[in-house]
Amino acid sequence: MSNAVLTGTHFMLGDHACAEGAIAAGCRFFAGYPITPATEIAERMARRLPQLGGVYIQMEDELASMAAILGASCGGMKTMTATSGPGLSLMLENIGLGIMLEIPCVVVNVQRGAPSTGLPTLVGQGDVMQARWGSHGDYEIIALAPSSVQEMFDFTVLAFNLAERYRTPVILLADEAVGHLTERVVIPPPEEIELWERPRPTVPPEEYLPYATDESLIPPMALAGEGYFVHMTGLTHDERGYPIINGEAHERLVRRLLEKIRKHAPEIIRYEEVLMDDAEVAVVSYGITARSALRAVREARRQGIRAGLLRLITVWPFPEDQIRELSRQVELFVVAEINQGQIRREVERAAAGQVPVAGVHKLGGTLITPDEILEALWVRKP
Amino acid sequence: MEIQFAGFGGQGIILAGYLLGKAIAVYEGKSASMTQSYGPEARGGACSSGVVVSRNPEELVDYPRVTRPDILVVMSQEAFSTYLPRLKPEGTLLYDADLVNPESIPEGVTAYPVPATRLAETEIGKRIVANVVMLGALVVLTRVVSPEALREAVRTTVKPDYVELNLKALEVGMAYAQNLLQPQEV
Amino acid sequence: MGTQTVTPQAVQHPYTRYLRTDRLPHIWCPGCGIGIAMGAFLAAVDELGIPQEKVAVVSGIGCTGRVAGYVKFDSYHTTHGRPIPFATGLKIARPEMTVVVFSGDGDLVSIGGNHLIHAARRNIDLTVICVNNFNYGMTGGQMGPTTPHRARTTTTPYGNLEFPFNLPYLVAAAGAVYVARWTVLHVFHLRESIKEALQRRGFSFIEVVSPCPVGFGRPNKIGEGLEEMRFYREHALIQNGLHPKDAALSFRDRIVVGKFVDEARPSFLQVLEDHFRNASRDPSHREG
Ligand code: SF4
Numbered sequence: 001m002s003n004a005v006l007t008g009t010h011f012m013l014g015d016h017a018c019a020e021g022a023i024a025a026g027c028r029f030f031a032g033y034p035i036t037p038a039t040e041i042a043e044r045m046a047r048r049l050p051q052l053g054g055v056y057i058q059m060e061d062e063l064a065s066m067a068a069i070l071g072a073s074c075g076g077m078k079t080m081t082a083t084s085g086p087g088l089s090l091m092l093e094n095i096g097l098g099i100m101l102e103i104p105c106v107v108v109n110v111q112r113g114a115p116s117t118g119l120p121t122l123v124g125q126g127d128v129m130q131a132r133w134g135s136h137g138d139y140e141i142i143a144l145a146p147s148s149v150q151e152m153f154d155f156t157v158l159a160f161n162l163a164e165r166y167r168t169p170v171i172l173l174a175d176e177a178v179g180h181l182t183e184r185v186v187i188p189p190p191e192e193i194e195l196w197e198r199p200r201p202t203v204p205p206e207e208y209l210p211y212a213t214d215e216s217l218i219p220p221m222a223l224a225g226e227g228y229f230v231h232m233t234g235l236t237h238d239e240r241g242y243p244i245i246n247g248e249a250h251e252r253l254v255r256r257l258l259e260k261i262r263k264h265a266p267e268i269i270r271y272e273e274v275l276m277d278d279a280e281v282a283v284v285s286y287g288i289t290a291r292s293a294l295r296a297v298r299e300a301r302r303q304g305i306r307a308g309l310l311r312l313i314t315v316w317p318f319p320e321d322q323i324r325e326l327s328r329q330v331e332l333f334v335v336a337e338i339n340q341g342q343i344r345r346e347v348e349r350a351a352a353g354q355v356p357v358a359g360v361h362k363l364g365g366t367l368i369t370p371d372e373i374l375e376a377l378w379v380r381k382p
Numbered sequence: 383m384e385i386q387f388a389g390f391g392g393q394g395i396i397l398a399g400y401l402l403g404k405a406i407a408v409y410e411g412k413s414a415s416m417t418q419s420y421g422p423e424a425r426g427g428a429c430s431s432g433v434v435v436s437r438n439p440e441e442l443v444d445y446p447r448v449t450r451p452d453i454l455v456v457m458s459q460e461a462f463s464t465y466l467p468r469l470k471p472e473g474t475l476l477y478d479a480d481l482v483n484p485e486s487i488p489e490g491v492t493a494y495p496v497p498a499t500r501l502a503e504t505e506i507g508k509r510i511v512a513n514v515v516m517l518g519a520l521v522v523l524t525r526v527v528s529p530e531a532l533r534e535a536v537r538t539t540v541k542p543d544y545v546e547l548n549l550k551a552l553e554v555g556m557a558y559a560q561n562l563l564q565p566q567e568v
Numbered sequence: 569m570g571t572q573t574v575t576p577q578a579v580q581h582p583y584t585r586y587l588r589t590d591r592l593p594h595i596w597c598p599g600c601g602i603g604i605a606m607g608a609f610l611a612a613v614d615e616l617g618i619p620q621e622k623v624a625v626v627s628g629i630g631c632t633g634r635v636a637g638y639v640k641f642d643s644y645h646t647t648h649g650r651p652i653p654f655a656t657g658l659k660i661a662r663p664e665m666t667v668v669v670f671s672g673d674g675d676l677v678s679i680g681g682n683h684l685i686h687a688a689r690r691n692i693d694l695t696v697i698c699v700n701n702f703n704y705g706m707t708g709g710q711m712g713p714t715t716p717h718r719a720r721t722t723t724t725p726y727g728n729l730e731f732p733f734n735l736p737y738l739v740a741a742a743g744a745v746y747v748a749r750w751t752v753l754h755v756f757h758l759r760e761s762i763k764e765a766l767q768r769r770g771f772s773f774i775e776v777v778s779p780c781p782v783g784f785g786r787p788n789k790i791g792e793g794l795e796e797m798r799f800y801r802e803h804a805l806i807q808n809g810l811h812p813k814d815a816a817l818s819f820r821d822r823i824v825v826g827k828f829v830d831e832a833r834p835s836f837l838q839v840l841e842d843h844f845r846n847a848s849r850d851p852s853h854r855e856g
Pocket residue numbers: 595596597598599600601602631632701705706779780781782783
């Protein structure tokens with residue numbers, strides 16, 4: 001339909017831009033449960049999807065929301081849910097199922113102050129490790145951190161593309177500040193929005209092995225109702241999708257699931273570098289905090305400090321090669337994030353003692369200001 | 383440049399911020415971010431919205447929350463007492479002259495009384511457009527955005543049936559402010 | 569019955585084509601009733617002539633949850649308690665398919681209880697076949713939401729101090745349009761009931777009382793599978809049309825079975841279709 005992609009320049013709420021990104025990416029099924037500060041995504045989807053022949057369904061809780069988007073994705077729809085930390089805690093159960101069954105879908109977490117009910121209306125970035133490790137077992141996850149309303153649109157499209165291409169749930173790790181921000185968004189014409197679709201079987205049902213892969217490690221996905229008689233199980237399974245309960249089969253399956261993302265990490269990982277060429281100190285940041293970091297870096301330059309910014313776009317997979325690379329160049333990393341050092345630990349791990357790592361941290365509720373980051377850079381003052 | 387609107391729920395405080403932000407960001411091509419108060423405080427109680435305009439139109443606003451407004455628009459006594467201390471020393475204050483009793487305005491602050499609610503009632507017959515009357519006054523008194531950009535924001539935002547009404551409210555506010563700026567006859 | 573021609577050379581069960589025969593033998597215990605319930609379901613699909621590729625089966629976790637692994641439809645073995653919401657998404661994405669949730673009482677009523685009542689309330693177009701064996705069989709016979717008062721399980725060694733759900737009453741109150749209960753002894757009624765349920769629009773629910781000699785029969789002195797079946801024959805009482813309020817299972821005296829609810833109410837998908845038509849006329853997408 002003609003108004004699926006709202007091509008043009010808008011002044012739009014971040015949460016709404018996320019919903020529009022999903023729609024532009026072809027999402028026509030949203031299952032959710034209201035939660036501050038992600039409710040505006042659900043509200044926008046509830047209004048917009050019926051105009052486009054899509055479906056918004058409000059489920060009884062986040063467990064159900066997550067399960068529903070997996071089911072609808074198996075039926076061939078592009079699907080999304082949106083929540084905040086408390087809801088993500090519940091969704092992690094079925095995010096694990098999505099990873100095991102390799103079902104494309106997008107989960108938005110508009111982070112707020114936590115733990116527990118925390119600060120419903122105020123910002124936090126404390127769910128970074130939850131996104132990475134929250135479901136049980138070893139797995140890889142893709143998570144993107146938008147810093148602006150424009151990126152709420154762009155990265156939601158990207159999240160769908162990555163979910164489809166790699167057959168995996170993707171988390172949009174937004175935060176309250178970006179979700180509740182209103183800014184200019186330029187929505188391109190539909191033909192300029194690149195969309196990727198999940199790989200589909202090219203063989204007839206008799207020859208189809210649901211979890212057999214080529215060197216891409218990404219199995220083609222048959223949808224319900226196509227006569228392939230797919231069987232999917234959260235149990236460890238073989239290439240037929242049948243349960244097989246032994247260590248060897250488990251090693252084979254889980255290894256492939258891990259390698260599926262690791263192998264493609266160079267294509268998945270995205271970051272932005274600003275003034276990094278001759279930098280002696282690298283500020284590492286993401287989401288809303290990266291904006292303060294950018295201001296701090298510019299101000300530091302004015303004061304003669306050779307600072308640069310490494311802004312994470314994919315928080316996961318983490319760009320550890322790039323950190324390792326930078327460890328040979330810079331003399332200090334400063335990580336700015338509204339949590340007690342979740343990404344700082346990753347930077348420390350990748351820097352492996354080569355370079356000291358400092359942090360500017362808050363617990364949530366308020367943003368980190370440019371001045372607070374700048375202060376941490378003063379140790380490098382000439 | 384930081385602009386803060388504050389009042390109570392139902393006065394269109396958030397719409398005022400939205401219209402101003404949209405005029406600046408979309409119709410003047412500058413970089414602007416708008417924020418608003420959330421939660422129970424946004425329903426009926428105290429209500430606020432803020433617009434931050436980037437120094438450099440090519441760059442995102444680096445810190446999108448209003449901390450020290452250059453311009454403060456208040457439409458309730460409570461908003462006046464809460465936000466006045468945050469106004470920059472050389473800042474500009476607009477207040478609804480019938481709703482705010484402006485005790486002790488610091489020296490250096492330029493203050494303009496604008497009876498927006500009364501003007502909306504008497505000139506337009508709709509109290510509800512007081513926020514837009516205030517915006518009209520703001521444009522003339524601070525030149526923070528061009529009147530045409532603001533008109534365009536009104537046209538593309540409010541429901542079609544209410545566009546004329548709101549455009550008229552803008553004009554009323556602007557006219558009132560023009561008068562304020564006339565050299566006072568002694 | 570089945571439409572396949574049976575040749576003397578290769579006598580095949582008419583429903584073999586609905587099974588993933590490469591997955592047999594199944595894991596169920598001797599005397600277990602789940603296979604009978606599954607057979608009744610396959611017969612119902614066959615007799616209704618629903619194309620095999622238009623049926624999807626969604627299960628949760630537990631002994632009954634394994635049904636999804638044996639049937640040759642698009643079949644999904646999901647997480648514990650979540651087959652109903654998963655099936656809800658699947659049904660909305662593929663409204664032309666017959667989507668059946670096949671799972672156990674622990675899965676559907678305890679951990680998934682919230683989804684069960686909400687699915688009934690929204691009258692989503694699903695058929696739920698709930699095999700009730702009065703305990704958690706897969707984990708070795710623990711007490712669950714259907715375990716009768718005073719019954720013995722591994723976690724109620726002195727008898728169950730709690731009281732069980734009356735499932736038909738629960739789902740009827742929540743809004744199910746079709747509610748029935750049978751035991752696996754009542755294969756004919758069960759198959760006919762599943763056929764009816766599959767043809768209803770909206771949320772239909774069939775409780776299937778089933779023997780679990782290991783987890784329930786033995787510890788409660790009912791005995792092995794065959795004795796449990798005999799117990800059903802002696803205690804079952806068909807009471808079609810009974811108010812579900814009166815359909816509580818008092819395990820020691822009688823097992824009320826029958827069709828308790830069969831009524832029409834607009835289903836989720838019916839309403840959704842109307843809603844589409846309304847909403848697509850609303851061009852509103854203005855921001856604010
Ligand atoms: S434990 Fe009970 S329910 Fe499970 S397979 Fe054995 S008899 Fe059937």
